[in-house]
Amino acid sequence: MALSGESDKLRVHSAIIDGKRIVEGMDGQVICDLPKLNDVVSASRGLAAPADVRFVIREAASRIKASLRRAKDIANLRNHYHIEMNSTLDELVITTTEGVTVGE
Numbered sequence: 001m002a003l004s005g006e007s008d009k010l011r012v013h014s015a016i017i018d019g020k021r022i023v024e025g026m027d028g029q030v031i032c033d034l035p036k037l038n039d040v041v042s043a044s045r046g047l048a049a050p051a052d053v054r055f056v057i058r059e060a061a062s063r064i065k066a067s068l069r070r071a072k073d074i075a076n077l078r079n080h081y082h083i084e085m086n087s088t089l090d091e092l093v094i095t096t097t098e099g100v101t102v103g104e
Helices: 038-044 051-078
Strands: 002-004 011-014 021-024 030-033 082-085 092-095 101-103
Touching: 011 038, 011 051, 021 051, 030 051, 038 051, 051 082
Parallel strands: none
Antiparallel strands: 002 011, 021 030, 082 092, 092 101
16 A cells, blocks of 8 residues: 555555465465555545544455455355356356356
8 A cells, every 4th residue: 555645644546456366265266356546545535633544444455354254155066066166256156066047
């Protein structure tokens, strides 16, 4: 996270999560990109210091936790079903053993 300003008035100008991907599953079968934070930084600009820094940190942690939970859930599903997914895990195609396909 890039911060600038005097020590008592730090402002958020950008935020980047160090790392690129989440890898989950016994053999790393679920790989997804870490969430982007551009919209969080934009939303924080309307907040006063230090609430903007707290907001960005809280939202970044929340998004990382949600991405980790989603990757773990999908890794568990892959043990029972065939799943095709995109890199952000927001589009899944799940095929059951009976040949019925469900899109999310």
